Amino acid sequence: MHHHRLASWCPPCVAEMPGIQALYKKMDPEKVAFVMISLDENPARARAMLKRKGYTFPVYFPAGPLVPPFNSNSIPSTVILGPNGEVAARHDGMADYDTPEFKAALEQLAR
Numbered sequence: 001m002h003h004h005r006l007a008s009w010c011p012p013c014v015a016e017m018p019g020i021q022a023l024y025k026k027m028d029p030e031k032v033a034f035v036m037i038s039l040d041e042n043p044a045r046a047r048a049m050l051k052r053k054g055y056t057f058p059v060y061f062p063a064g065p066l067v068p069p070f071n072s073n074s075i076p077s078t079v080i081l082g083p084n085g086e087v088a089a090r091h092d093g094m095a096d097y098d099t100p101e102f103k104a105a106l107e108q109l110a111r
Contacts, residue, residue: 002032002106003070003079007039008046012094013076017055019098024057026103031110037062039075082109 004020006013024034036059040046043061050059065071069079074092082088088109096102 003035003037003081005037005039005066005070005072005075005077007075008049009040010075016076016094016097017053019096021055021057022098023103026098027106028110032106034058035060037066037070080106080109 034057038046038059038061069087072092077092080089
C-alpha cells in the first residue's frame with residue numbers, strides 16, 4: 001500500500017502529483033492500493049484542483065489527527081506498507097515516483 005500525505009498549497013506536493021498519477025495508472029489496483037491523505041483545510045477546493053488537473057488517484061481528507069506511522073511532520077511524505085501491514089519504506093519530502101525502480105519495488109512487495 002502506498003500512503004502519501006500531500007496538500008494543494010504545498011508546491012513540492014503539486015510538483016510530484018503528475019508522477020504519482022503516472023505510477024498509479026501503471027500499477028495493478030488489485031495488488032497495490034494508493035491512499036493519498038490530503039492536509040488541505042478546504043477539501044472542496046482541493047478536490048476541484050485535482051479534478052481540474054485530471055488526477056484520478058484516490059484522495060482522503062482525515063477527520064482527525066493521523067496516527068503513526070502516517071503522522072510525519074513533513075509534507076509531502078510517503079509510507080509504503082507491505083502485505084502484512086508493516087512499514088516497508090518511508091520517505092519524507094519530494095521524490096519522483098514514476099521510475100522503473102520504484103515500480104519494481106512496489107511490485108516486489110505486492111507478491
